[in-house]
Amino acid sequence: MSRSSAEAEFRSMALGIYELLWMKIILEDLRIKWDEPMKLYCDKKSVIAIAHNPVQHDKTKHVEVDRHFIKEKLESGLICTSYVPTGEQLVDILIKGVQNHVFKNILDKLGMKDLFHPA
Secondary structure (H helix, E strand, O other), X not given: OOOOHHHHHHHHHHHHXXXXXXXXXXHHHOOXXXXXXXXXXXXXXXXXXXXXXXXXXXXHOOOHXXXXXXXXXXHOOOEEEEEOOHHXXXXXXXXXXXXXXXXXXXXXHHOOOOOOOOO
């Protein structure tokens, strides 16, 4: 169980990196070369700042392994992190309840139609 939102976010970032590494292996098996850094998006600026800063933070004392793993992948150029505001997270309609206007906005971005409430 996470002790803080930063800890939960670090664990999520580490799992996301593991998935990106797995996808890179699959692409290599398919002989598709990917030399650019893989993009990992995060909606917490503080977590991105901590991931780039090797200084010990009180919020991260329980996530040392994840923090060092993320820092290593950032420094090697394998991944890059970008901030995405919470309101623009497209995955939100799949994992949580969102307000109606946010739902419609994300559907438009995904190029999807709402079958139950046609416009």
